[in-house]
Amino acid sequence: MLRTNTCGELSLEHVNQEVVLCGWVQRIRDKGGMIWLDLRDRYGLTQLLFEEGKTPSQVLETARSLGREFVISAKGIVIERIAKNDKIATGAIEIRVSELTVLNAAKLPPFLIEDETDGGDDIRMKYRYLDLRRNNVRKNLQLRHQVARYTRAYLDELDFIEVETPVLIKSTPEGARDFVVPSRMNPGEFYALPQSPQTFKQLLMVAGFDRYYQIVKCFRDEDLRADRQPEFTQIDCEMSFVTQEDVLNTFEGLIRNLFSKVKGIELPEVPRMTYADAMRLYGSDKPDIRxxxxxxxxxxxxxxxxxxxxxxxxxxxxxxxxxxxxxxxxxxxxxxxxxxxxxxxxxxxxxxxxxxxxxxxxxxxxxxxxxxxxxxxxxxxxxxxxxxxxxxxxxxxxxxxxxxxxxxxxxxxxxxLGLRNPDEYRVLWVLDFPLLEYGEAENRWFAMHHPFTSPKPEDIALLDGNLGQIRANAYDMVINGVEVGGGSVRIFEKELQQKMFEILGFSPQEAQEQFGFLMNAFEFGAPPHAGIAFGFDRLCSIFGGADSIRDFIAFPKNNSGRDVMIDSPSTISEGQLKELSIQTAL
Amino acid sequence: MLRTNTCGELSLEHVNQEVVLCGWVQRIRDKGGMIWLDLRDRYGLTQLLFEEGKTPSQVLETARSLGREFVISAKGIVIERIAKNDKIATGAIEIRVSELTVLNAAKLPPFLIEDETDGGDDIRMKYRYLDLRRNNVRKNLQLRHQVARYTRAYLDELDFIEVETPVLIKSTPEGARDFVVPSRMNPGEFYALPQSPQTFKQLLMVAGFDRYYQIVKCFRDEDLRADRQPEFTQIDCEMSFVTQEDVLNTFEGLIRNLFSKVKGIELPEVPRMTYADAMRLYGSDKPDIRxxxxxxxxxxxxxxxxxxxxxxxxxxxxxxxxxxxxxxxxxxxxxxxxxxxxxxxxxxxxxxxxxxxxxxxxxxxxxxxxxxxxxxxxxxxxxxxxxxxxxxxxxxxxxxxxxxxxxxxxxxxxxxLGLRNPDEYRVLWVLDFPLLEYGEAENRWFAMHHPFTSPKPEDIALLDGNLGQIRANAYDMVINGVEVGGGSVRIFEKELQQKMFEILGFSPQEAQEQFGFLMNAFEFGAPPHAGIAFGFDRLCSIFGGADSIRDFIAFPKNNSGRDVMIDSPSTISEGQLKELSIQTAL
Missing domain, CATH: 3.30.1360.30 (GAD-like domain)
Structure with missing residues (x-):
């Protein structure tokens, strides 16, 4: 390694050791023949000391040539600091530098790389790699990693298997708009990027996988808002031979475990509320019950x-x-x-x-x-x-x-009234969502969750009657008024699934063309199953106490779906278009 | 839960307990008034017993109506088996069934769901959800989950952070053919799916993330062979402030750890060979040294x-x-x-x-x-x-x-001569690959690894001379003659990167247009960095002792890039094409 230690680990117990540190110049003070330099890396800050008369003159000269964000390597002896700094972990020591190497120079960054920066949104998006150097932004992604780790640990412990489902799948008419991918080998045909691995996880249940999860990228070509991204990440889960109650208990356990591990908060049992009560008492299916x-x-x-x-x-x-x-x-x-x-x-x-x-x-x-x-x-x-x-x-x-x-x-x-304390967390299950909602504009019924959601058994008779009154075995988890996850018990019988597509206005032929693979699978021994998916970006933003999911995504896109850092999307060559058998039609 | 136990856990210590099991009918023998039924789930097989005179007649009748792959729930008492079966974990007991429920009927599957099946490749691909029920196929995916778990555990322990990089990125001219995604919000423009997160992981190093990894889907629109898939998974890694030696040691450690955890094999230190020696002594850059x-x-x-x-x-x-x-x-x-x-x-x-x-x-x-x-x-x-x-x-x-x-x-x-023992594993580092190779057809130089690979410092002078003799700080890991991973020390200076693009035939303007974001980033304090990526599907196939990566992918595509199960790719509607501002050109 080019270093013996990181900038976050040296303390009084290392005094008199010779060390080599590498990192970025955070700031320099040059006063009365002394130079103090704060060296930064992912792990912390360490003060380097240069002193006229004691530090070799060439090293001093190099130190004086440094600017903010230069990448350097410094060798020296750990010494006790006279004026200790309690605010940082290494504040009791400093390094008396004997050798100094500039690994890479740096132009002056376009904004301050400090917790409080002077850079606006646009410039920070363009230089995202510089914004990511700021403590608070980096910590958001470290938090995200921790949430993923604890999620996997919890689910692995319960015998869930993480299975990767395909990204190049098939465009289907229900749901949001698909992103599509022209197929070169199958001219005129397209893959679609998954809005969720819904049908694949159900097929994994048919395959007997019993307990599945995946932390997985999903894609929706929707018009964007501050809290939406064209690509987002889900914690996607499915279980066989369970009731709704089992799913609620299992994933309430996940969320309580995450609060305990990530935030040190022991949540009480999660209260439950029907959709009908939520609408009546709060006018919302995601009430903030703080x-x-x-x-x-x-x-x-x-x-x-x-x-x-x-x-x-x-x-x-x-x-x-x-x-x-x-x-x-x-x-x-x-x-x-x-x-x-x-x-x-x-x-x-x-x-x-x-x-x-x-x-x-x-x-x-x-x-x-x-x-x-x-x-x-x-x-x-x-x-x-x-x-x-x-x-x-x-x-x-x-x-x-x-x-x-x-x-x-x-x-x-x-x-x-200050009743929405960001440091207080109130989690809630909302249950018994309506199965269907009427689209006035389209003049037809839509699945409120998705077409694979099972009606409550006691409401199945209403499938031939008052469709609006049918309740689904569908559930959402809400934290502080934000929906963080939702799922349902699934239909696992071919006839009921066919009936559902019929209600949604599919002809038998259309239903077979689009979802035949799933309905056929139901004929070969499909187990009762149910599942849930959490919005992972959203969940991280809640743990991080931020409003926007963007802060928890390494390289987010802006509201026009552009990555302004790499300047994407972009035009492609005529040759590429030709190979893919497509043309632009502007 | 609909069950009290799984089909893999009951033993003599459970005798006389009342249990409920759920699963699939594996086989039934009905002889002399006795019915034995093997019930299967992901965890194992358990024998159910029905006996004329002792089992309620309606339960007997239901049992006799069952066929292979029916999904059932059975309640009964655990009893000791007279004829024990040592071959299965539950072979000492059976269940005397008192209640039996058919949860879902099953049509006769189109092939035998046994370790040795009578189904050909095509039919098993079409009914992949049935093929996945077979022990050996399911075990491959369980192995894959374990390899991912141990990989994450090893890298987490070493302070690596898993960071998700974007899937919707920008098409670039170097490398293989890109899959592209038309942008509705930016008509006439396209995203590309990543062939690897190469530039993003380098930007994370510029951002100071220090140690990054990601188990991530990548995409290449290449003509397919048995061991290639249009979407595949990489263990993608990058480190800062390291030499090639540090990368080799870190990831040799990963592979040795995986062999120990997954296979129970303690590998010796991994030998190293230069590319020149490998070619001279084996005629291959991935020699099988068994x-x-x-x-x-x-x-x-x-x-x-x-x-x-x-x-x-x-x-x-x-x-x-x-x-x-x-x-x-x-x-x-x-x-x-x-x-x-x-x-x-x-x-x-x-x-x-x-x-x-x-x-x-x-x-x-x-x-x-x-x-x-x-x-x-x-x-x-x-x-x-x-x-x-x-x-x-x-x-x-x-x-x-x-x-x-x-x-x-x-x-x-x-x-x-039987010298390639599938149960023997010989791992090898191949080092000092040439930086460039000449494309006779294109009449220009190509980067052998990729354009971000650093020449060996002692060969940099040759950049103005004999390009074919320049060696790169690039390395491959080879197991039993199969390349499982490769990487390099990266260029981190703008000037050298520019020079590299110039050698590859980019005009300064083209280089800036395509990779300006990376070269600009190098001006703001880029640390020395190096990395590696492993082919995760391939690595799993080696641990699983199989030749084809397909067996380790839940839902693979065939050689025409088709998913024959969901019948994708497929045509999309005129409305979709119009919204995306594209037309097909057949």
Whole structure:
């Protein structure tokens, strides 16, 4: 090795040893005949000392020629430091350098390579290899490696086998848009990149593999947002001869194990909530349960505390629903107006907000006092179990839409009240998702999870009836309001799978063409099976306490799907196009 | 769980326990009122017992309705077996079944699901999920999982970080043909799938990651052979601040560790051979050193024991070279003729074979006795250190071509003499590969390893001189004559990298367009670095003792790049093509 030690390991016990360190120049101070140089590598920082009179003059001269980010090798003796630095692991020692070699010079980097940098997003993406030198960015990828290691250790221990499934597969019509790959050897034909290894993992169950997992790249050609990448990584899992309960227990175990190993946090048992309750109480299938503020319905399926008093907005509404913000009765009119503007923004699109102040002195003041008497409104206050000092915020309209809007308001209030503590982790299972959802635009039913998800046995009769009411044996794991994983018990009988494709609008021929291999496989002894997949990038970002998955991907793409560092995608040669039997059509 | 135990774990200590097993019907014997059923899962086989008079009649009836590969669940009591079966782990017990459920019926499989099957390659590829049920095929994938586990454990222990590099990258002109992916968001532009993460792992070194690895899918759009797949897996590694020696030691350690853990074999230190010696002594850069039979040159650079005696074939030859096959002097004329025909086949293309029989009685008989005296030929025998009873086989012609042909003959003789024991493992480092090789057809120089490989420092001066003589700091690992991995010390200075591209025929502009991101990165403080990549599929096939990597890939493609199971590649819709701004051009 070119070094005897790394920049992160020397301490007082190494004093008087001769060492060779290699690394990058982090900073240099040159003062009163002394030069202190912080040398950096992946493992830490070590201070190098050069001193006029003691250090060979040629070494001093070389040291004075160095700039930030030069790559050097330094030989010297470990000595005790007079002014110790408690903040770094090697802060008790420094190296009195006797030999110094410049391994490679460096131009001045386009931004500061420090925890706090002056580089904007664009320049840091372009010079990603420099951004990756910053501690916090590198630590994100080290964390990612740890999460992968602990995941594999946990699953290996439980007899799961990691099996690699193919990347060059077949384009199928369901799901998101596929990336495709023209085949040179089969002109006019294309492979597709997998959106997930779903059918392959099911075939592995048919093959008797019993317990499968894979940490695997998947691909979706969707329009990108901050938290989406065209290529992303899944922890993909499947088990045979299990019930939903077994899958929930196994993977709750995984997540608790990861929290324990990676964060040192012992999570309690993960609570469960049905999709129906999640929508009713939080207006979301991924509620953030770090704080309560559950919805209460003043007008809905079970009661009507608002109609017939002359307030047309509520009279015409399918649903009147609200949240109770603790201690917010002190909000000024201006604050409430500002909240009202916030929910009226196009991203949320609410029509308005009704408020009820339940003042600390027990008095009540609402924005609809001219329609409702104090006893009327006292009933609302009771419905919310509000306490003096609370502020009730009400929204109304079409049920689904209103719930979604109120969900946004609830999250915003949670943030404003400091109830969404980034250091607190609340994990939740959401169960019993609907099997199907209706696409108004396409005028047909879609699988909410995917076409391989099994209806709950007690709802199978509804396959010939009210499709919207069928619940699936499907489940999502939600952490702090973010969906980190989801899965389902699968269909494993050919007839039921055929019926499912029929409901989704496939002709028998189309179903056979696209998924015949799977349905045929079901005829040769398919075991009952179920599985789950976690978004690995997302999971890492949660463990790392960051909002964007980009920070946990070594070389991410921007919102146009470009890698600006390597400048990809790019044009290819006419010769390549010809060999692949394709042309561009611009 | 639907079961209490697997089919591989019950023994005498479980006798009298009530258990539930799930699995596939392997076989049924129904004789004299007794039914024995072998139930199979991934973990093993367990015998189920049904007995007239003792088993409920409905259970008996169900048992009699079962066929091969039905998926069942059986509840019963573990009892001691009268006729024990030592061949299986559960052979001491059986299950007296009280309840039996058919979880899924099965059609008769198209081939026998046994270790010895009656299914041909094509049908087993089409029904790969059934082929994967066979013990030997499943065990190959279990072995693969173990090799991956031990690889990660070894590298993690040495502070390597696994980092995922992107799959959607940029097409570059060097190397094999790229698979490309049209970009919908960037019409007319394409991503490429990586042939290896080479430039990314080098950028990770520039980023200071110090020690990187990844078990990663790579892609090459090449014409396929039995041991090639369009997508394959690499163990990809890179280290900073190291010499070639450090890389060799680190990865020799990996391979020795894998042999120890996976095969229980403690390998000796791995010997090393230069490329020049390998070519001279074996005619191959991947010699099988399980057996000697090294080449000896009768006419070559150092001596000429053949010219001027009137044998034109040798007189005109650049090289006369041969091997000495121990104990083969007894070969009949017919056997030698057959060998001669074998090397004349078009795959090898040799012109002929000269033999010298050094008989057990000390007499000598050759096929060129009319040109050479016995003393002449005795000199040849001495050159080979031949012993009485040996057979010398000589070939001649243009040096490189003749060595390659003789390599084939050497391997064939090794096989015929039983010297290539599949249970013996001989690992070898081949070092000092040429940096460049001349492409006669293209009339230019090509990088033998890749354009990022560093010349040996002492040969750098030759970059302006005899390019063919430059040796690279490049190394291959060879096991039993198969190249399993290779790597090099990398160029890390911009100027040298530019020079390299210039030699390869890139204009400065082309070099900047294609690899500017890497050369720019070298200007910001690139450390000395080196790396290696192992062919993971190949490595697994060696541990598994099989010739074809296909057996170690869950869902391989055939020689036309097709997945015949899912019928891919396939046509895609006009709508998809339009969205991607491409057309097929057939």
């Amino acid at each position: 704080f309560d503020m559950q919805f209460a319905e003043l007008k809905g399926e079970n009661q009507d505390l608002t109609s017939g008093k002359g307030f047309g907005v509520f009279d015409d509404a399918e649903l009147v629903v609200g949240i109770c913000a603790p201690g917010c009765a002190v909000y000024t009119r201006k604050q409430i107006d500002e909240l009202t503007d916030w929910i009226k923004r196009p991203q949320i699109g609410a029509k308005g907000l009704v408020y009820v102040r339940y003042n600390a002195d027990g008095s009540i003041k609402s924005s609809v006092d001219k329609f409702y008497s104090e006893p009327d409104i006292k009933k609302w206050v009771d419905a919310f179990n509000a306490k003096p000092g609370d502020l009730i915020l009400l929204m109304s309209g079409q049920a689904d839409k209103t719930r979604k809007q109120l969900n946004e308001l609830r999250l915003e209030m949670g943030s404003r | 057996f000697d039979m090294q080449f000896a040159e009768l006419k070559g650079e150092n001596q000429d024991l053949t010219s001027g005696k009137g044998f034109g074939v040798f007189d005109d030859a650049e090289l006369v070279v041969g091997i000495c096959a121990p104990g083969c002097a007894v070969y009949t004329r017919k056997q030698i003729d057959e060998l001669t025909d074998w090397i004349k086949r078009p795959q090898i293309g040799a012109k002929g074979l000269v033999y010298v029989r050094y008989n057990a009685d000390g007499s000598i008989k050759s096929s060129v006795d009319k040109f050479y005296s016995e003393p002449d030929i005795k000199k040849w025998v001495d050159a080979f250190n031949a012993k009485p009873g040996d057979l010398i086989l000589l070939m001649s012609g243009q040096a490189d071509k003749t060595r390659k042909q003789l390599n084939e003959l050497r391997l064939e003789m090794g096989s015929r």
